[in-house]
Amino acid sequence: xxxxxxxxxxxxxxxxxxxxxxxxxxxxxxxxxxxxxxxxxxxxxxxxxxxxxxxxxxxxxxxxxxxxxxxxxxxxxxxxxxxxxxxxxxxxxxxxxxxxxxxxxxxxxxxxxxxxxxxxxxxxxxx
Amino acid sequence: xxxxxxxxxxxxxxxxxxxxxxxxxxxxxxxxxxxxxxxxxxxxxxxxxxxxxxxxxxxxxxxxxxxxxxxxxxxxxxxxxxxxxxxxxxxxxxxxxxxxxxxxxxxxxxxxxxxxxxxxxxxxxxxxxxxxxxxxxxxxxxxxxxxxxxxx
Numbered sequence: 001x002x003x004x005x006x007x008x009x010x011x012x013x014x015x016x017x018x019x020x021x022x023x024x025x026x027x028x029x030x031x032x033x034x035x036x037x038x039x040x041x042x043x044x045x046x047x048x049x050x051x052x053x054x055x056x057x058x059x060x061x062x063x064x065x066x067x068x069x070x071x072x073x074x075x076x077x078x079x080x081x082x083x084x085x086x087x088x089x090x091x092x093x094x095x096x097x098x099x100x101x102x103x104x105x106x107x108x109x110x111x112x113x114x115x116x117x118x119x120x121x122x123x124x125x126x127x
Numbered sequence: 128x129x130x131x132x133x134x135x136x137x138x139x140x141x142x143x144x145x146x147x148x149x150x151x152x153x154x155x156x157x158x159x160x161x162x163x164x165x166x167x168x169x170x171x172x173x174x175x176x177x178x179x180x181x182x183x184x185x186x187x188x189x190x191x192x193x194x195x196x197x198x199x200x201x202x203x204x205x206x207x208x209x210x211x212x213x214x215x216x217x218x219x220x221x222x223x224x225x226x227x228x229x230x231x232x233x234x235x236x237x238x239x240x241x242x243x244x245x246x247x248x249x250x251x252x253x254x255x256x257x258x259x260x261x262x263x264x265x266x267x268x269x270x271x272x273x274x275x276x277x278x279x
Contacts, residue, residue, distance in 0.1 A: 010242075011221075013214045016199050058240055087225020091234040108222045109146035 002028035003123065004048070008035045008055035008067065009085065014108075018054060018085070024112035027119060038062025042070060045077055051123060052081045054106065054115075057088075068102060081122045085110075128259060131231055135182075135274055136261050138227045143265065146222055147197045147215070154262040154269055162255040165269070169246035169254075170217050172224045176238035180276035182227070183246060183254055184220045187268045191216045217243035223272075 007018045015034050022029060033048055035041035037059040053071075055064035062070075064084055071077040083104035084097055094105045104118040143149040160167075169185040186194075191212030196203035198215050220243055228238050254260070254273045261272040 011214055011218050013195060013198060013211050013218050016211075017218075020200060058242055060242065087222045088238060088240065089226065089229035089234055090237045093237045096237075108218075108225065109142060 002030040003051045003119065004031050004033065005029060005119075006033040006035060006041060006044070006050040006053040006055075008038065008041045008053060008059070008064065010036050010056065010059040012036075014056065014085075018115075021110065021112050021115055025116040025119070026112075027116060038064065038067030038070070041067055045071075045080075050080060052083065052103075052119060054083045054085050057084060057086050065097075068100070072101060083118055083122065131276070132259060132261060132274065134231050135223075135227050135272065136263070138230050139223050139261065139263065139272060142219065142222045142226055143194075146219060147194045149194060149197060149265045151263040151265045151270065154264040156262075158264070158269070159262055160269055162252050165251075167251060167271075168213065168216070169251055169271075170213065170220050170243050171246050171250070172217075172220045172243045173241035174224055174228055174238045175241070176228075176236055178276050180274065182220060182224050182275075183250065183271075183273045184216065184223070185246075185251060185254065185271040186216065190266075190268045190270075193266065193268075194219060213245065 007015050009015050019032050022032060033044055033050055035044050039062045055067055057064040068082045081103040083106055084102055085106045087108045089107055103122045106114060106118055140151045143151055166188050167185045168188055168191060169183055171181055171183045173181045192208045193203045195211040195215035196208035201208045224240060257273045259274045263270045
């Protein structure tokens, strides 16, 4: 068993960079599910289970906050940890997101260590 | 504005090196291309809050592919790097703007970012008339940034 991780971002480049950086964390990753916005993520969640979701905020069709709010009301998805991936560094915004239940905040640009720390902090150390 | 431009220049250099292994230097005024001669492509990104504003980024055609290749670990002549060039440019600008506004205004105010957009030649002509500009060079390629900041 290993982690299944979902990446939600409208930028194909960032999806690829995140996927590449995840591979550098040396964490046991079973698979990575890619989605291009919140709508696409919710559609993909119907057919696969994920351990954690990394999502951008600003996306067309459905942004990351709406995705999180929708998941929070869904009995099967409400416990999946969501990490926001963003360039913004406002402490006010981060505190607001955490108060709503967002589990982590990954600021771009990021390193493998940043991602590794967030996954371990959120899901626990893999044994 | 001079302090903001200097802050922006430092943020731009840091993001380009951290995210895309692109190392920049100041571009001499004599080495700057003209609007008519420069075959460039550009992207823009707005931010909303107090204040609001917009940054534009222009690079030589082909340089966007180089950025994409560096970000993704690809050969810069590959088709994949070619396809992802503009998308990579938009993401770099997104990182620059997000980090720039925190660096200038601190981490208390909340800003919202727009979605990055492509710019056309008309926008480039307008940018060549602006004073709030930063000219850099990387790998022999000119890079131009313009910054517009307004109260609302």
